[in-house]
Amino acid sequence: MKSFRVNPRSLKLLFLTVCVCMLLYKPVLCQGPVGPIALFIRTNFVGDPVIHNKVTWIFDPYVGIRRSKQFVALNGDKGERLIEKLGLGIDGREEEYLLRQRARDEGHLGGLNYFLP
Numbered sequence: 001m002k003s004f005r006v007n008p009r010s011l012k013l014l015f016l017t018v019c020v021c022m023l024l025y026k027p028v029l030c031q032g033p034v035g036p037i038a039l040f041i042r043t044n045f046v047g048d049p050v051i052h053n054k055v056t057w058i059f060d061p062y063v064g065i066r067r068s069k070q071f072v073a074l075n076g077d078k079g080e081r082l083i084e085k086l087g088l089g090i091d092g093r094e095e096e097y098l099l100r101q102r103a104r105d106e107g108h109l110g111g112l113n114y115f116l117p
Contacts, residue, residue, distance in 0.1 A: 042048065075082035087101065088094040 071079070075085075084098075084101070088097045
C-alpha cells in the first residue's frame with residue numbers, strides 16, 4: 001500500500017480557505033448581523049448591496065430648456081433678480097434693505113465705477 005503525503009503548504013492554504021468561508025458564512029434564515037470581518041470585506045471590497053441594485057430613472061432631456069425659459073422669466077437673465085432677492089435676506093425687512101441697496105447703487109453702471117466716464 002502506498003503512503004499518502006500531504007504538503008504542509010497546501011494544508012495551510014486549505015485551512016485558511018475554510019476559516020474565511022466560516023467567517024463569511026451566514027445562514028439564510030437568520031437575519032441577524034454579519035460578523036465583523038465579513039462586514040469589513042463587504043463594505044470595503046465588494047460594496048453594500050444597495051450599490052449593486054439596478055435602478056431605472058424616468059428622464060426627460062428637454063426639461064432643462066423648458067425650465068431655463070421659466071427661470072429667465074421669473075428671475076431675469078443671468079438671475080439678477082434672484083441675486084437681488086437673496087441679498088435682501090429672510091428676516092421680514094426686505095423693503096428696507098432694497099431701498100438701501102438702490103440708494104447705494106445710484107449712479108453706478110451695474111454696480112461698477114470702472115465703466116463710468
